[in-house]
């Protein structure tokens with residue numbers, strides 16, 4: 274994570290979160306909002322999302338986007354990179370594909386798992402997963418990882434090691450609900466395969482994952498990573514890695530050019546709010562060309578659990 278992995282352009286930007294170009298990911302019903310508030314404190318974060326949900330409503334309609342143009346120009350700029358695919362049946366949850374360019378893309382399914390079932394999974398995971406908060410090494414210094422973690426993997430795989438930490442690999446058989454979630458992912462992503470799972474638990478506003486790419490060699494050059502979120506919604510931010518070419522240019526010219534500033538200001542950043550029960554898939558060259566983070570958010574007081582399914586080659 275911050276921690277592990279490709280640190281290209283990571284360190285310099287650690288405290289410098291991008292001003293996010295937001296994608297509002299549809300609305301939740303009043304009943305859901307109420308239930309969410311009753312269930313966990315998330316400090317009104319999701320209510321904010323309800324107010325800006327018309328731009329990309331959950332049935333995939335972009336009809337109202339013009340109405341919002343004057344209110345939020347930034348959202349309009351996203352229409353060029355967001356493709357809304359028509360669901361195959363009216364019951365299927367809406368799937369959005371976000372083309373990041375150059376062979377990288379994301380899929381986001383907000384209502385991937387039913388709302389109440391997602392709380393059942395949340396409660397199970399919160400209670401039964403053997404969470405640990407390991408000491409890791411970042412830039413030569415030991416520190417506590419800023420979130421709880423656990424690792425589940427099929428037997429015989431190459432071990433995962435990040436930031437000097439080698440998590441114990443638990444068995445899938447120890448946690449049957451994880452197989453149910455994996456089956457749901459396989460239904461949504463026919464042809465995909467995953468044999469390992471990194472779980473993260475963010476216990477409040479100051480837990481986070483810093484900029485990183487999941488680009489360990491064990492995942493190969495174009496890993497597919499399926500990320501399921503439960504509980505308090507949090508922002509997930511992506512930023513394009515700076516190419517060596519750009520840094521060479523910078524040295525020669527003594528500073529960033531106007532052109533480069535313009536390029537890196539908008540299409541090189543993405544932000545999604547990962548909702549309770551949602552699925553985000555990162556594909557293609559996303560790990561090679563982009564870094565991502567879940568920044569601290571003062572208002573995200575509740576607990577969030579995130580599962581990232583991966584394939585160790």
Ligand SMILES: O=C(O)CCC(=O)C(=O)O
Pocket residue numbers: 274471473482487500509547565567579581
């Ligand atoms: O919590 C998340 O949404 C992302 C976690 C993550 O990036 C990771 O485990 O590598």
Ligand SMILES: [Fe+2]
Pocket residue numbers: 485486487565
């Ligand atoms: Fe990651």
